[in-house]
Amino acid sequence: MSECLFCRIVAGEVPATVVAETPRTLAFRDIGPQAPTHVLVVPRDHHADAGACADADPALLGEVMAAAVAVARQEGLDGGYRLLTNTGDDGGQTVHHLHVHVLGGRPLGALG
Ligand code: AMP
Numbered sequence: 001m002s003e004c005l006f007c008r009i010v011a012g013e014v015p016a017t018v019v020a021e022t023p024r025t026l027a028f029r030d031i032g033p034q035a036p037t038h039v040l041v042v043p044r045d046h047h048a049d050a051g052a053c054a055d056a057d058p059a060l061l062g063e064v065m066a067a068a069v070a071v072a073r074q075e076g077l078d079g080g081y082r083l084l085t086n087t088g089d090d091g092g093q094t095v096h097h098l099h100v101h102v103l104g105g106r107p108l109g110a111l112g
């Protein structure tokens, strides 16, 4: 059994509220939402972060971003939204399986 939380969600070993899926990605609601819509989009395959995915399978990084846009549209975020992926310690990454946050449903303001 994997020790990676998001691998375990992909495998169905840890419950999550799935909102969308593609052959190579999964989207589920963040357990601690920071906005009215807060969804995480992950590749089904394990890549530690955006850099690792870009090196190993750059097309997959594109698929994750496209899936995130599809989630934003599905969630009706017509007023705009934010896609972000924290990378490494300085980036504030806490789960080391690539994930793109889809945030929206209220004005998000400036970064920082
Ligand atoms: P990051 O800090 O960018 O690595 O984001 C990790 C995100 O994973 C945080 O926003 C957490 O709220 C979220 N998270 C942690 N555990 C779970 C879980 N079991 N299901 C859904 N989201 C989770």
Ligand code: ZN
Residues within 6 Å of the ligand: 004, 005, 006, 007, 008, 045, 046, 047, 096, 097
């Ligand atoms: Zn993983």
